[in-house]
Amino acid sequence: MASFQKYTTKDGVRWMYKYYSTIDPATGKRKQSTKRGFKTKKEAQLDASRTEQEIADGTFITEDKVTTFEQVYHQWYETISSTYKPSTKKAVISKFKKRILPHFGNLKMKDITKSYCQEVINKIAKEIKSVENTKMYINQIFEYAIKMDIITSNPLKGVIIPKKNEAFVVDHYDEDRNYWEKSEIKKFLEIVKRECSMRDYMMFHLLIYTGGRKGEVLALRWKDIDFKTKTIHFHKTLFYEKGQYVSLTSKTAASRRFISLDDTTAGLLKKYRTGQSGASVVHLHSKDNEMVFTREDGSPLRLAYPNDKLDEIIESHDLHPITVHGLRHTHASLLFEAGASIKEVQERLGHSDIKMTMNIYTHVTRTVKEQTASRFEKFMEK
Known part of the structure; x- marks a missing residue:
């Protein structure tokens, strides 16, 4: 039969109980054990009843286990x-x-x-x-x-x-949103184009215009970009371990995907590629295995670099604060605003679970919400 006792901890009063479990071969007597941490005596009593039943049924976990x-x-x-x-x-x-x-x-x-x-x-x-x-x-x-x-x-x-x-x-909308409206994106890209290197401008442009993950964009090699079909192949992610950077295959099949590029993005990539290699557009496919974004010595960019650069620009120009991952949410929000379906956004972002896409959908921009109200109003007026 179990005995119960209450005791005091830094988190308040708790209950414990003592019970006799299996027989000790050395003494021939049952071992006394204690179980503690219950908020109420009733919880301790219920657990004690289960323990005693397990002992009776022979399913009780003995001390040696x-x-x-x-x-x-x-x-x-x-x-x-x-x-x-x-x-x-x-x-x-x-x-x-x-x-x-x-x-x-x-x-x-x-x-x-x-x-x-x-x-x-x-x-x-x-x-x-x-x-x-x-x-x-x-x-x-x-x-x-x-x-x-x-x-x-x-x-x-x-x-x-x-x-x-x-x-x-419901009144914390602006403070909590981790994405930018269209006007904020234009302002940000204008600042980056004016104050940063072509590399940084291209990096942020791709993050916003493709919705790629930071690791996916930083792992890109020129062979992943097809200028003829205007597509970009996301299938690897950059990872830092034991003092070196490695490119790992994307975790899920959904993450390994081809993204279509608009004319502006494809044109910027061509211009950046030409400036990076010093070659003409005709030779864009030379050195295809080289990484798209590197430091001056040719090594990969730090994984924290986009974060640091984004924070620096946001602080110096008093922009609405978002994270690098927020640029991915920004892309999704604008896709929804442009009329893309949830399934289309899921495939473009490489979500294996549509719930992840739905979570972003619930945080779409004010413009989308205003358009929804406007469409409803026009429908009712017919």
């Missing part, structure tokens, strides 16, 4: 990491080290409760926006532990991601 969350994580990572690209490995390790292990690392898997998981998700949700992705990785550890017979149930199941207050506030 007790493993910490971090130990399971390392075993899981060793098993799954062979399927990851270097960039994904780096991102996963960083996420666990920064966001997940500080909360779960030293805890025994069997002692992690649903209420504790909810507390952690609540805390993470206050710190970052992409809590869904973090929750997904935590869930993978628990599901792996179940497969390995370390635990019998997933304490993360049923845990809710809290909604932020901003989700109910």
Whole structure:
């Protein structure tokens, strides 16, 4: 029979219970164990009932199988990491080290409760926006532990991601938007053309006019651009690891795509190519394996360079602040404004999941919203 006791932590009052599990072969007596971290006595009683039932059914996880969350994580990572690209490995390790292990690392898997998981998700949700992705990785550890017979149930199941207050506030439109209107784009490109190098102007022009990801644009080689068909082939992304830059194949099939170029962009690329090589337009296909955007010594641009340059221009000219990824959202917004369908935008941006496109669609420009209202008004007038 379990006994219950409350205790105080820095987060408030918690409950624990003591119970007797399996028989110790050395003494012939049942081992006494403790499970803690419950917000209420009722939660502790319900968990104790499950534990006692598992002991009776013979499905209880014995002490010799007790493993910490971090130990399971390392075993899981060793098993799954062979399927990851270097960039994904780096991102996963960083996420666990920064966001997940500080909360779960030293805890025994069997002692992690649903209420504790909810507390952690609540805390993470206050710190970052992409809590869904973090929750997904935590869930993978628990599901792996179940497969390995370390635990019998997933304490993360049923845990809710809290909604932020901003989700109910509608008057923060301008401050929160991470894209530019058409007039802001024109102003920005005029500034870049006037004050920056042709390389930087071409780089920002491509980011805005193709919707390419930063890593995709920086990984471009001249052989990826077909001036006859006016297309650009995005199929690699630039990645920095262990002191060197490498081009990695795009993560998904949807990301490996051909983008059609407008006449202005194709013309600018020809002009930039000619100026870069000193050759005539007739010889545009010489040195096709060279990278489009490089430093003076021919090495790839730093991955942070577009970010730093964009921030510098925004600050010096008091422009509406957006990120480099916001230029990609800008492209999508203008496509919607021009009348493109969600499916067309999805394919152009290389989204494997249409939900990602839909998320951008919900943040389209004021112009689109005004056009929608105008179309409705005209329809009602007929």
